[in-house]
Amino acid sequence: MLKPTRRRESRSHRGATIHDVAARAGVSTATVSRTLASPDLVSLPARARVMKAIEATGYTPNVAARNLRARKAMMVLVVVPNIGNHFFTEILRGIDDELVGSGYGMIIANLDNRPEREARYVDLAFAGQVDGVLLLGGRVPEGNGRRMSDAGLPIATICVAIPGAGLPFVMVDDIEASNAVVAHLHALGHRRFGYIAGPPGNMNETGRRRGFKAGLAAVGLRARDALYWPGDFMLDSGVRAARDFLSRKDRPTAVYAVSDHMAIAFMKTVTAAGVRVPEDVSVVGFDGIEFSDFVTPTLTTIRQPRRELGQAAARILLEALGGGKPTRGLHLSAPLLVRGSTGPAPKRS
Amino acid sequence: MLKPTRRRESRSHRGATIHDVAARAGVSTATVSRTLASPDLVSLPARARVMKAIEATGYTPNVAARNLRARKAMMVLVVVPNIGNHFFTEILRGIDDELVGSGYGMIIANLDNRPEREARYVDLAFAGQVDGVLLLGGRVPEGNGRRMSDAGLPIATICVAIPGAGLPFVMVDDIEASNAVVAHLHALGHRRFGYIAGPPGNMNETGRRRGFKAGLAAVGLRARDALYWPGDFMLDSGVRAARDFLSRKDRPTAVYAVSDHMAIAFMKTVTAAGVRVPEDVSVVGFDGIEFSDFVTPTLTTIRQPRRELGQAAARILLEALGGGKPTRGLHLSAPLLVRGSTGPAPKRS
DNA sequence: CTGAAAGCGCTAACAA
DNA sequence: TTGTTAGCGCTTTCAG
Numbered sequence: 001m002l003k004p005t006r007r008r009e010s011r012s013h014r015g016a017t018i019h020d021v022a023a024r025a026g027v028s029t030a031t032v033s034r035t036l037a038s039p040d041l042v043s044l045p046a047r048a049r050v051m052k053a054i055e056a057t058g059y060t061p062n063v064a065a066r067n068l069r070a071r072k073a074m075m076v077l078v079v080v081p082n083i084g085n086h087f088f089t090e091i092l093r094g095i096d097d098e099l100v101g102s103g104y105g106m107i108i109a110n111l112d113n114r115p116e117r118e119a120r121y122v123d124l125a126f127a128g129q130v131d132g133v134l135l136l137g138g139r140v141p142e143g144n145g146r147r148m149s150d151a152g153l154p155i156a157t158i159c160v161a162i163p164g165a166g167l168p169f170v171m172v173d174d175i176e177a178s179n180a181v182v183a184h185l186h187a188l189g190h191r192r193f194g195y196i197a198g199p200p201g202n203m204n205e206t207g208r209r210r211g212f213k214a215g216l217a218a219v220g221l222r223a224r225d226a227l228y229w230p231g232d233f234m235l236d237s238g239v240r241a242a243r244d245f246l247s248r249k250d251r252p253t254a255v256y257a258v259s260d261h262m263a264i265a266f267m268k269t270v271t272a273a274g275v276r277v278p279e280d281v282s283v284v285g286f287d288g289i290e291f292s293d294f295v296t297p298t299l300t301t302i303r304q305p306r307r308e309l310g311q312a313a314a315r316i317l318l319e320a321l322g323g324g325k326p327t328r329g330l331h332l333s334a335p336l337l338v339r340g341s342t343g344p345a346p347k348r349s
Numbered sequence: 350m351l352k353p354t355r356r357r358e359s360r361s362h363r364g365a366t367i368h369d370v371a372a373r374a375g376v377s378t379a380t381v382s383r384t385l386a387s388p389d390l391v392s393l394p395a396r397a398r399v400m401k402a403i404e405a406t407g408y409t410p411n412v413a414a415r416n417l418r419a420r421k422a423m424m425v426l427v428v429v430p431n432i433g434n435h436f437f438t439e440i441l442r443g444i445d446d447e448l449v450g451s452g453y454g455m456i457i458a459n460l461d462n463r464p465e466r467e468a469r470y471v472d473l474a475f476a477g478q479v480d481g482v483l484l485l486g487g488r489v490p491e492g493n494g495r496r497m498s499d500a501g502l503p504i505a506t507i508c509v510a511i512p513g514a515g516l517p518f519v520m521v522d523d524i525e526a527s528n529a530v531v532a533h534l535h536a537l538g539h540r541r542f543g544y545i546a547g548p549p550g551n552m553n554e555t556g557r558r559r560g561f562k563a564g565l566a567a568v569g570l571r572a573r574d575a576l577y578w579p580g581d582f583m584l585d586s587g588v589r590a591a592r593d594f595l596s597r598k599d600r601p602t603a604v605y606a607v608s609d610h611m612a613i614a615f616m617k618t619v620t621a622a623g624v625r626v627p628e629d630v631s632v633v634g635f636d637g638i639e640f641s642d643f644v645t646p647t648l649t650t651i652r653q654p655r656r657e658l659g660q661a662a663a664r665i666l667l668e669a670l671g672g673g674k675p676t677r678g679l680h681l682s683a684p685l686l687v688r689g690s691t692g693p694a695p696k697r698s
Numbered sequence: 699c700t701g702a703a704a705g706c707g708c709t710a711a712c713a714a
Numbered sequence: 715t716t717g718t719t720a721g722c723g724c725t726t727t728c729a730g
Contacts, residue, residue, distance in 0.1 A: 015475055018723065018725095030702080046699080058475070060476045062477050062722085064422065064477060064478070064723080068705095068723080069705085069724050070724085073413065075456075085438075089434075092457070096432065096457070096459045107455065108445070108455050110441075120449070123409055124412075126364055126409035127412040129454075264640075290435075290584070291644075294614065294640075367709095376716080380715090382708065383709090383710095386710095390716095392716085410708070411708070413706085415707080415708055418721085418722050
């Protein structure tokens, strides 16, 4: 009795399988597989017939099957705190640049600023659906009692190093950048400073604030004399800081917002109230987003090389995926772009 | 002789398998599978032992295996013309909103404005790595002699309908929106118009231009008398249009740019040259991106409900994935936001 | 150079 | 209620 043939007929819409191709070409499935993976192991005539059969059937190897077999997914998980934030998109672009070249795809984990969303993506990592992870938020995602870092996958972080995690990172030096901001403003004669902060606990906020304070100390000013407004990097907190600024008699002459969004919202709000920038108050941002050069006045800011950050991180991850040597971390330089929103301090009133 | 046990010991770092759990719990793999998929089919004590074993081993079902078996991927491919373009991110957010709720993940296909990148993602679709596709660019990706639409997957398009493709779409009515723009400007007394275009052949450009011309005709103006500048939705083309504008003696008093990016760049450039907005020239954009409200003056524009567009499209796709009835298409309303960049036409010089 | 066969990890009939 | 078994589609020894 013949071995029953596989039930080919019920194949529905999904494309042809390797069996279809093999049958059509009159070879075994192994030969089809070899033709695709290492053609040099297959005789010329066989190869030709296989290629023709592939052409005729429109065969594309099934990824799930290949992944199962190869125990890898050719996918990288990119964890983004909030995909609605423009700051991240150029980084994604840099990541994609590198990934595509190596045949990897990109699955986006958008946390939407809600930590409870992490669990789902931790599972994804443990389920073997991705081969590596890129972290953008400064947190190692966790959920269901385990951490992403325990999934045994290579991980790299972008824009921030996670203390104690021992993960490779690619970022700019926040402290150094803040220092440059203070030095610039001090050289313009500013002595009273305001600082619009990032979210409490955020590592970038921590670094930038530390650099801000160190910068003040370096020029002989007391860090505690500066004004500190809470913030979360978003537009709204710039507006709130501006409202408080406007309500004060003893206003700072220079305001350093640790994101462009906050700086721009601050500028817009105080300008609308009749305060002139930079004549009455100088404003500095952080990030160097595209639009910082399209507001009035143009915004003095620290430019984060976002695309390069993404590229470098992806490269580090790809090296790790290739079994290469582990990189420890990388600082990219972030220039201060001096533009229209900073000027000489006004005369003492 | 005993049946040889599978070689468990070489399991490397990847997590435990269903066999590990089954062995530990003293049940078959089927029972483990059932415990996860339909617990009510498993006796309480067995269930408890399985759960304990899962806990102990840290087991997570392998996705590749499950996908292979189930013939689905629980992933949606989102094709983006250029992920660096801010316009798309809020749409992605809307998509993600809906997808997450249904257990689907999101793979990003970033074309980076290069059509040759399409082929890779066409393959992905044919390889069964995704269950559905969301198209943002107004093109059906093709490559290696086949089109994405032939992969047998549900597809929906966002922001634009592809003529003749018969795909469900979610978009705003470009013609109607352009009409509203012209009506608004005409009511302000404007008679000489400029139009900064989108890329030639782009369907949104086509619709918006048609609406623009129809709007002019509706108020008794000749469409051919308007000035048309080429553009591609990006900042640079706004700058180029502005340069030409500045070089003219007979300048239009109202300029309609079919993207906020171009409108903002146009405003910045003419303002820097001493032209006042809106006193000398009124400017209208399209899209309603966040920053259009943070430039000086604030930009009058058509607001595309981007998040809603993403959500609606994802919902349509999910319905199709669930075998639901096919939706034909959906128009979302796009209000004209009248802000600071439009005002009464200047007196005839 | 080629084919047979095992098996990646999981699920769903089918039996018991 | 549970276990046995047959694959999902692919790659890769191992023989020939």
